[in-house]
Amino acid sequence: MVGxxxxxxxxxxxxxxxxxxxxxxxxxxxxHTYARKADVVxxxxxxxxxxxxxxxxxxxxxxxGVVQPSLVIVYFGGNDSIEPHPSGLGPHVPLxxxxxxxxxxxxxLQGLSEKTRIIFLSTPPVNEEQLHETIGITGRTNExxxxxxxxxxxxxxxxxxxxxxxxxxIQQRHDWMTTCFTDGIHFSSEGSKLVxxxxxxxxxxxxxxxxxxxxxxxxxxxxxxxxxxxxxDGETINVSNLKSNHNPK
Numbered sequence: 001m002v003g004x005x006x007x008x009x010x011x012x013x014x015x016x017x018x019x020x021x022x023x024x025x026x027x028x029x030x031x032h033t034y035a036r037k038a039d040v041v042x043x044x045x046x047x048x049x050x051x052x053x054x055x056x057x058x059x060x061x062x063x064x065g066v067v068q069p070s071l072v073i074v075y076f077g078g079n080d081s082i083e084p085h086p087s088g089l090g091p092h093v094p095l096x097x098x099x100x101x102x103x104x105x106x107x108x109l110q111g112l113s114e115k116t117r118i119i120f121l122s123t124p125p126v127n128e129e130q131l132h133e134t135i136g137i138t139g140r141t142n143e144x145x146x147x148x149x150x151x152x153x154x155x156x157x158x159x160x161x162x163x164x165x166x167x168x169x170i171q172q173r174h175d176w177m178t179t180c181f182t183d184g185i186h187f188s189s190e191g192s193k194l195v196x197x198x199x200x201x202x203x204x205x206x207x208x209x210x211x212x213x214x215x216x217x218x219x220x221x222x223x224x225x226x227x228x229x230x231x232x233d234g235e236t237i238n239v240s241n242l243k244s245n246h247n248p249k
Contacts (some may be wrong), residue, residue: 007038008067012053012060013075013121015186017044023182024189027186029196037217038070046116049079049091050101057108068113071212073199074105077123078185081148083139092139099151106159117208120156122149124166124187127177131184140185142183162206166197182208 011017011027020027021042031040040249043060053076061072080092080098093101102120109118123145130138156163170176173194178193187195204213211217219240228236 006192007034007070007217009034009038009040009071009073009212010061010069011040011042011044011073011075013044013073014048014079015044015046016075016078016121016124017042017073018046018187019085020044020192023187024192025187026192026195027201029192030199033196033200036220036222037214038212044075046097047079047091048076050098051093052077053105054101057105060187061109061112063108063112065112068116070115071117071119071203072109073119073121074102074109075121076102077148077152078126078140078145081123081140081144082137083141083144085139095151098148099155102152102155103159106155106161110159115210117162117206117212119162119164119202120152121195121199122152122163122165122167124149124170124195125176127181129182129184130177130181134183135185139187162202164195164202166195166198168192169198179214182189 009030010028011020017027019025022028022079026039027042032131034040061069069072080093082092084090084092084094106118106120109116109226123140125145128140128142131140146167148167153163153165155161170180170191176191180188180194182188200214204215206212208228222238222240224236224238226236228238231237
């Protein structure tokens with residue numbers, strides 16, 4: 001491999017992941033935060049549930065991959081929690097199967113390498129009224145989201161995986177129903193700021209070796225250069241670690 005070997009962060013999930021690089025999303029915030037330190041890639045697609053995740057798991061994360069991710073952020077549960085359709089079709093996955101599927105995902109990811117770290121995101125709340133008005137989806141409730149979120153949090157404790165409890169975190173904001181979503185499910189820029197902040201905090205608090213906290217990772221190509229900008233006094237300015245005002249507050 002030529003050049004520095006950057007850590008690889010993979011976002012794996014459903015539309016909450018797919019849309020995270022648009023609308024000032026949380027994936028874009030992570031990519032911006034780690035712009036000169038790690039690669040953040042998207043492997044999540046709208047409509048997926050934990051069953052679909054198992055079908056593609058070894059294709060997305062082959063055990064014999066040349067480069068294994070340093071971090072995988074996983075989100076499934078929202079589609080799984082939708083009430084079952086009488087036809088038997090649709091994304092619903094019964095709670096016990098959902099938990100079993102998520103455990104299988106965790107075990108596979110843990111086996112990729114000794115340095116692959118994992119964060120699960122639990123099912124966030126939904127604004128049911130906004131959801132019905134904008135998308136017209138029925139059968140997805142805030143109570144269902146709570147049940148699947150709590151199951152995810154419990155599983156993470158059992159298998160020693162970091163978990164960001166989105167259902168609780170988002171509802172700690174008093175105006176979450178009017179500010180955190182674009183359509184009752186998917187995050188607005190304000191909602192994404194909250195999600196990114198919680199993920200970054202989890203990474204800062206983790207006792208991982210090596211640390212994946214943004215302040216702990218080296219800056220790629222951060223050495224002084226004669227090509228850097230020049231100050232008024234004629235000295236070059238190393239701009240490799242400029243602070244940005246786009247990080248979540």
